[in-house]
Amino acid sequence: MHVLKKNEARDEKSKDKILATASECHVFTCDLMAVRLLPYSQASSIYFKMKLAVHNYIVYNLSTNESINYWFDESQTELVASTFVSCLIDVIKET
Numbered sequence: 001m002h003v004l005k006k007n008e009a010r011d012e013k014s015k016d017k018i019l020a021t022a023s024e025c026h027v028f029t030c031d032l033m034a035v036r037l038l039p040y041s042q043a044s045s046i047y048f049k050m051k052l053a054v055h056n057y058i059v060y061n062l063s064t065n066e067s068i069n070y071w072f073d074e075s076q077t078e079l080v081a082s083t084f085v086s087c088l089i090d091v092i093k094e095t
Helices: 002-021 044-050 081-094
Strands: 028-032 036-038 052-061 066-073
Touching: 028 081, 052 081, 066 081
Parallel strands: none
Antiparallel strands: 028 052, 036 052, 052 066
16 A cells, blocks of 8 residues: 555656646655754764754755755754745745
8 A cells, every 4th residue: 555655646746747847837845854963073972962953954846956955953943844834935935
């Protein structure tokens, strides 16, 4: 069942990509990359005392093949849905 749903999703994405390249609509894909801990260090004492989680959220426009990366750390915002919606709204306004 999982493989069937995966294939259906890929087929729909392919159809949407064709529409996007024909300028009939805008299609965006999003990816939240792995959390980076800064500063990076091999010394465990520095790692545990000074770590800061940094997030990389990428929005890719399938019609223009452009991507926008949003970097933010845990001190700037919470990791909630409204954070990512704000990024998408920003992309839509720029499009």
